[in-house]
Amino acid sequence: MNNKAKLCAGQRLYDPIWVKLKYEDKQLYILKPDVKNGCDETTHPSFPAYERNAVIPVMETFPVEQETDSSIVVNWTKFFTEPIEGVDPFNSKTQPGRNIPSLNKILAVNAHGNHLEVSVQYGYEGATAPFLTTIRKSLSLLPEQRMTPRLHDARVGYDFVQNRRFQLASPGIESQNLITRFRLTPAPEDQQKYLRGKKVKPMQPIVFYVDDAFPESWKKAIKEGICEWNKAFEAIGFRDVMVAKTYAEAGKGFDPDAIDVNCFRYVVSDFPNAMGKHWCDPRTGEILQADVLFYSNVISLLQKWYFLQTAAYNPLAREKTLPESVMKRLIRYAAAHEVGHCLGLEHNFRASYAYATEDLRRPDFAAEYGTTASIMDYARFNYVAQPGDRVTEVFPPYLGVYDYYAIRVGYAYLPKEKAKTITQWVDEKQQDPMYLYGRMNPSVVPVDPSVQNSDIGNDPVASSTYGIRNLQRIITELPRWNKGANNPFEGMPADYKDLQSYYFSYMERVIPLIGGLYSFEERRRNEERKTVPVAGKESERAVDFLLDELLDGYRFLTSEAVQQYAGNQTETLVKQQKQVLDKILSSIVLEHIAQTQAQTGFTYARLLDKVSNRLFAVKDADVLTRNLQQNYLIRLNELLDSKTPTYYDVLLLPVVVDHLTEIKKELELTPDLWTNYLKLKIK
Template sequence: MARLRAGSSAGSPLRLSLLALAAGLALSGCATPADPAGQAKPAAAPAAAAKPAAAASASAGAAPAAPAAPAARPPGQPQPFAAVIKDAQRFEGLFTVYQKDDKVWIELAPEDLNKSFLFSPKFSRGIGEKMLYGGLMTGTWGPQLGNAQLAQFRRVHNQVQLVALNTEFTAKTGTPNARGIERSYSPSLLGSVAVASQPHPERKSILIEANNLFLADTLGLGVALNRAFRQNYALDRGNTSFVSVRASSEGVFIDTQQHFATATLAAAQPPTPGAPPSPLPQPSTPRAVPDARSLFMGVHYTLMKLPEAPMQARSTDARLGHFRTLRFDFSDDLARTPAQRLLQRWRLEKKDPAAAVSEPVKPITFWIDRNVPHEYREAMTAGVLEWNKAFERAGFKNAVVVKVQGEQDSFDTLDGNVASLRWMNNIEPSFGAIGPSHVDPRSGEILDADIGFEGLSSRNLRALRAQVLPNTSPAEWGELLQARDAQREGLLGTPPAAHTHTEACQYGAHATEQLGLALDVLASRGELDPDGPEARAFVMEYVKDVTMHEVGHTLGLRHNFRSSQVYTDAQLSKLDFTTATGLAGSVMEYAPINLPAPGQPRGTYFQSTLGPYDYWVIEYAYKPLPREHEAAELQKIAARSAEPQLAYGTDEDNFLGIDPDSLHFDLGKDPVAFARKRIEIARDLIAKQETRSLKPSEDYAVLRRAVSYGVRDVARAAGVLARQIGGLRTLRDFPGSGRDPMQPVEAKRQREALDLIGKGLLAADAFTLSPALQRRLAPDYLERGDALSSGMPVSTDFSLSGMVLDLQRALLAQLMSDGVAARILDSEGKFEKRAEAFRLSELYQRLSQDVWSELGAGSDIPLARRELQREHANRLASTLLRPAAGSRADARSLVRAEARALLTRVKASPRAALSAEARAHLDDVAETLELALQAKLQRTGL
């Protein structure tokens, strides 16, 4: 193995680089300076054969010397092979690689051309923000940042192209359809270089210079940086260099350091007084680099050998949650659709095919990177190895193995053939933990996976994420909830796509906040010392939980958001039960921490083991089956989907916003009872802050954080309740299960949810703080100063009423939306007896009663209630004046009737005991409703 140091020269300061960029100088031909010794950094000793990606050592050394007197070559012809690589180091592997100073060449034999390999780029170093994180698979947020692809070297005259193949569209080789596919769909050019040498006299191979392929902006990082910061960053080739070059029989591994710079920095434009904020993104600068004009990104490239024979593909089934590789096979014109969905899984083969349970020929090996703190390694290992329980039922013993990268190991866990768990210390936490993978598109075989844990997931830094670092303050939660629900109803465009391998899993981020909530709840009750050994054990349970979840993704499993409802609250309150079974039917759930209500017994806090669904989904993906019987056997396995403990619903079932069971952070069979319990816990937490005694070493931000956690968790509980109203269960059963796949929520449950919303969340006394506590809810002034200096929004005052009002507005936005109205109206036809259905008129009447409970009581109307009432009246008026094109006629009629009834109540309400503000409020609402009811509308459909 050979390594090159990141090129930098004492005579080439940053400002010269910037001036060169500004002047448009052609830097692509500049040589990277050698290290102070004038030589390339020598290679490290090859690792033992047992280590992955060990550099080939038998052939390392100087290349054959060039002839003493080479024959003169014709003008324009490349140099002889030996002359190009004279005095270069040689590394044999998938491709033979040569390195001399700042130059790297790849030798391509005739058989290497047009031969497919996996092109796998990753970020080896980052900037700590904007998802430009060191250790991240570059395709995590989509192919625009270079997802893994099948690629080939192709020679076109004296150019060699690095081409990404189009694997999504295919047909049987040698058929007319295959010829049509070739002409219908294009590959992509990743890079192109001139042939650098004449053919080798014996091997007939040629050389290409790798610099122009791997020191170029192949991934489009410049575009990504400009999109993130709105600055004119461009690659600076003169200060871009190789860090290391290695080769083995499995692949070629090239690590580079790429310098991006801009000569000037654009500044955000100040808002025009009186004008609305500009909808266009404003320029910003990276917060975590010393000089925003200059930054380095590390890109690690693997050119990885593909399996000689593609793995036997297995089709996905909608009743279970597996990631899939989508391709369109046009071989059969009579097929209903050319779409094929290949299940993504690792290749596991039994050493003893005849044994019921056998060790695999090659286990799935996860390496814990040496950058993972020592204190978390044991918990991570336990989380990985937990999956062996499921594999054993599928016929494999010790299918999953964990190893720890040693300090002397020469391989990199970013190598394309090394699955890893690694640590990321990002200033801008984005996902908590993430589990992406790279896949062979020919078969769905998983070839590589890199699980990333963000350092801010750890207990000792949790407050930074919840209090200071996020761009969203606690008071903005209600606005986010409203925007999310509006998006679900189609008001903000297309709903989010389902989670795939190229998207981030948010479980780690949400679980981090749940961890902070739980620690504050238990500390406030006196059940846990946040700095004691119990808290450390508590955090280790969390790490194992998150590890199991992310490893599940790298094994090919999707989220399962319906599995949280397989156990009752009574079962979840028993420690022995939850220790044996876990909290949910699957670790692929977004399960909240299992907190007991005040004074109640508790089960385990976290998911500590696999659930029944996890065994089932692994069996479907990995159980060895004879090819001739595979389809029938898979159908038998999938046909168990109606078993209660195998309940499955995934991202799209959640994001579409209609299924009341496929939810984030609900727990137990009865979602209304769960929400009631969490609201009780949150209120208890907030109440305990009134008398909480702080140590002299603590500041008042402890109280502020606890109240914030409580309100946030109430918002989550409110989302669970709101989903019940107009909810429609979307089961994935096939015929024969005994269940109908489309089931509206029972009227009884919808009424229970509406009762809790009205009496618990829309009530005047939903949340209250004493004046004394409100005066103590100060921010952490040091953290506030840090945040302000970095340009982040920070609120000094703490407005509980504002947070609660945001939540109440979000609830009204959801419950009074056209989508909920349509589902309630449509559900009437899904009941055998229409009297069993929940009616839209009941929803509107109940909301008016709860929001306007002060009318007729003769008491004053507080400020918070006036604002909520205006929100309700304005929504009624808006529906009357500006009905959406797709709104239902019955819904509009009911809104008109409700507006008339409310106007009558407002006018008849006694005013004598009211404040001047309350009297003006009622007069204003009455005028708003009168004008809306009197307005003449041009109706459609008459």
Template sequence: MALAALTAAIQAGAQDKTKVVTKDSAVVSKPAASGIQAYDKVITKGAISRPGMFTVHLVDNKYFFEIPDSLFNRDILTVTRYVATPEHLKLYGGEKVNEQTLYFEKGAQNKVFLRVDLFYVATKDSTEALYKAVQTANVKPIAAAFDIKAINPANGNVVIEITDFFRKDNSVVSFQAEEKSEIKLGGLADDRTFIHSIRSYPINIEVRTTKTYTTSSSATPAGSAAGALTFELNTSMVLLPKEPMRKRLFDERVGYFANKYILFDDNAQSTKDFSTIQRYRLEPREEDLEKYKRGELVEPKKQIVYYIDPATPKKWRPYLIAGVNDWQKAFEQAGFKNAIVAKEWPEQDSTMSMEDARFSVIRYFASETANAYGPRISDPRSGEIIESHVGWYHNVMKLVHDWYMIQAGAIDPRARKMEFDDELMGDLIRFVSSHEVGHSLGLRHNMGASSQTPVEKLRDKAWVEANGHTVSIMDYARFNYVAQPQDNIGKAGIYPRIGMYDKWAIQWGYKNIFNTPDEYADRMVLNKWIIDSLKTNPRLWFGGEGKGEDPRSQTEDLSDNAVKASDYGIENLKRIMPLLPEWTAEEGDMYNNLQRIYKRASAQYLLYVTHVMKNLGGGMYVTQKSTEEAGNVYEYIPKERIKAAIDFMGRQVMQPPLWLYPAAISNKIKLNAMEEIGNLQNNFLNTLLNPGLLYNVLQASFANKDAFTVTEYLNEIKKMAWKPLSGNAELDAYQRNIQRIYIERLAMILKPKSIEEGKMLTNAERSDARIYAKMHLVQLKNELTTMPAASAIQAEHKKELITQINKILTNAAK
């Protein structure tokens, strides 16, 4: 709304009409309203004014935005973060509270509307006929409405008061309802809530507030003592580029975070779902454009810069910086040199704030949480990453210490104590820094990366030190646990590093494309890049987040052979287990160190077992392909792999892992070998003899002539569970328990609990797998009848089993 239009409306009275410009430049007529005051009556001589994106005025404890006409209808990315939080709430300064994209719009009756922009639907451009239909069907919600208080006669800028908008509670720049419910916040305590400051900068505004909420929760000391929780918050309002960066469309063969939208296209017969990857805007300078096109390395127009939180202990800062700078080599593959750098925060520069959304920061949290994370704030229109606040919790050092002691203690003497030397801990910090920065650059986990390394190469000193033990730092492939002491492998072959997949993924996401009309044409270029690259080097495969059925894509695993890798890992665990009391000893410690490290070692053993388990029973390899690529998307796991996995379970689980309970440990901390091993064997037999797994085996046998039949599969499991007794009283007790579990599990297959409860059976429960299980049980009974019993307890055990089988078969027939 121009100054002249507003002035004319005020003079003409309530019956006159004024022109209101909407987000979509439509012009509508609305009756004028009174209430606009003279500028100097609102912005008085005593005002404290700060120019910037908007001029911000402070008058008598009231805050005003003075908005130029050019910034109406401009998208503003608004990010609210914690600055300080209540004790023990496990929320930390720097973490995100809320994120919205907003715009101010001149509205009816001398109002300014603040609308929320969502970007869930799109058209190719505003000239398409469908554009109007999309706009009509997607009215943007009005989050707030402000009276126009005054108009600056010098430039026509509109003045609104925004005090209550930021001071009071709302779901746009404060807690959303779900978050309030989760941390049990009640109403806003108005007398204990205020604005600290609102500062304006060239492209952003920073709002610092304190907000206090009532709470009935006693989960935190503050809530229990005061019945209230107080937070300090910072809201950054960042003006998004007038012209969005060109989108780069997501492809599931490369692991990027992405924003989904629905495209309406005049030339398409249906809508299509697309996603835009999240990435920084990285472009060559105009004077270097031709060099870049020729393949010469050039510096970008704008470097990606990460600052190190000054709260970070000084001795760890160089390692965090190195973890960022390690990505420079990856960006060189995309054509840029010095594209990314880390710097220490300039503590003497009062013009900079770590809550300012223009700056990417690795924030250091004084937290007992053993973690780190790498989020991104991106322009929802284009996927352009505006900034990232990597979260670094102090106790991540505890996590990497324990990983390294257990996974590398057998091959690296430096790992054999509770307090690592600074150089070793610094190296571990560096790898975690690289991983989290990878996320902040837009990269997702690639849990299939480690499967691209042949298992025996992990023991080849020259090869693994040159190439690393996984092709991606974005995998959860912590350390080389496959290497054995006699391999003499140095740290270059033990630590993760940025690998060939990471460099290729950065190239795919960041290399500029020229001479194409739009992102949809770019998509065809990107598709060809993928096809050509994977054909040349299949190790660039993106294996996803490890949540699907493909056993190649798992967290914490290594190599292309889970059985061999886990066997090697267990050999190293057997080496270190009796040494843990010595490695964990510290003066005055009440064996708390031993308890902690033993728990980590036991968890590592379970990881090895679960890695193998995922190769069992009808799973599939899943390799996403476009129609131009040769080969199948879905392939059954080879029979020999399944057979090897069952053999592993027999050797490493059904043969009780008593080595996990050495006297040197069990006489220092409380352990119960028989209970824990019994539970372990019970859980894994329940998995192996699960109706769903047998159903998968049945389906695979029909689809793949080389697959296990259900009968063959059950016989393999039986060989594992029904080994001859050893004559060792302890081992035989475990063996008899396994046999009882085995019979019990078959009984559950023959007569599912759903029948007793009167529920509908699943396809797995009613399938032919039940018949095969019954035939298997009859066969087992016949074998038991002729099986010799070497002792009285064995004879009684055999008698009980036969009685139990007869009872199961009788009940199943009813």
């Protein structure tokens, strides 16, 4: 099968579904309850009215074939041998062809504890030949004794389940999102010891089984990454919470595909990736099983990042083959990050903004704090430090200050669950940037300049400036580092196109500052978020930086020496510069300016004047600058011709019209072939 969907063995694509069984009139019904809505007041006089409007849909029906006083027998074969929407892993995009029922059959059935594991063969009509795959279907009883749920506070990054409860005594709906977490409690005999501040073992540790297929050199690093979280659990009174064993250490009869087993799986693939996932009891948020999928090629991605971000001052990053000590460090870091997701934690993209950019150039600070306040960030490595700074600790921390705090908020044992206690813990930290959380909304330009992917430091302009300087040094010094190669990138962890892409990514991290808004979570996600505008002078500084790079800074990528091995890059650079320019004038940036210009003084007119004054002041413009000029006018015309008006058009478009008129007047002062052409681009 052409595996375009990047599926892999052992992967669970969808969360298990919650079902209930109901026996009535010689029929067994599989019901699919509403996992988000409910009502606990079953004895209230109004409950029948709620029940009439909350009918549980029937998913499947099976006739009862045999019945005794204590049991019934049904034939569930079709439940296992036929694809069922919402249960089977394939969908319209990933299904390998039309299912062939005659090839479907049960391969094995195993029951242990409260779980039933059934392995099924499915047959599909592929493009050229039949395709067989093995599917594992599991039935698992949810815990009879429910875990005490913990309310979600949106200021701390936990995954959550939605929980709406209808209140009949005082009509209304109570919305309570519940964080996802493992059940972690002291044994009854240790509770008082725990409450006196003594460290105790949990009643049930969290065990991860590491795939025996991993290279031997990786296994130790992965185990260390899993157990890294024990430091955070020890800080809240639990020891030996995280346990890591290989499949072989699990003993005879171990089943890595069982629904109640946490595994760290090895995926042999050219796709460089890793992911940590969990599934939980929808009633409480209790995590019942978690998996990490760790792809064999992820090490190449880690090495590429390590090279591009630190090679300018870190000789170890220049090696074609990573030293084993560095490779283990990278694997351990990636393993700990993915296990964090398994524990319920989301990415915290604000964590790296907790550090002052200049502090990242200090060896003592970098050694103590790494590059970010949380391993759950995408901070990566220290691209801010410069040659001569003597920084040697270039990595993110295994666990950051925020991670210890998040584990306390999610996992500290409370004999009686009190939402006020958790809220107080979070309230106490909201003035300290080390503890702030930021989730990133998907958009062309990040909504908040302090919540970005793969950035470090609290000054995007300075951080990007330092990052670009390091790229310039790599381009300059690489022929010396890789002597004898016709192409200095030959055999290195990254190539020229990777470096070029990094250059433009550093530029794009500055764009959210333009008219930007810092946005902070309130306690609940359904509350309005607090926003603070970026100062007008910071918007000005961001625009100046971007124009400097667009008009001149890029030239190290097109030097004569570079063109000898990379070829002419004009077409590629034109496209990438256009992307940056379009993002400067994107709908998100323009909307933010509309919201903030009265407070900051950074207006549409100021933005457009700064851009045009620089773009059209260039004498004897080369092909790259000419394309910038042309693309700028095209983008302004697109704003005027938009078929989907926005609320801020009444503020923006009159400024655009006036601005284009002024540009045309300026062009008329210096008529030539090029300026005459540009005038035709102005409507």
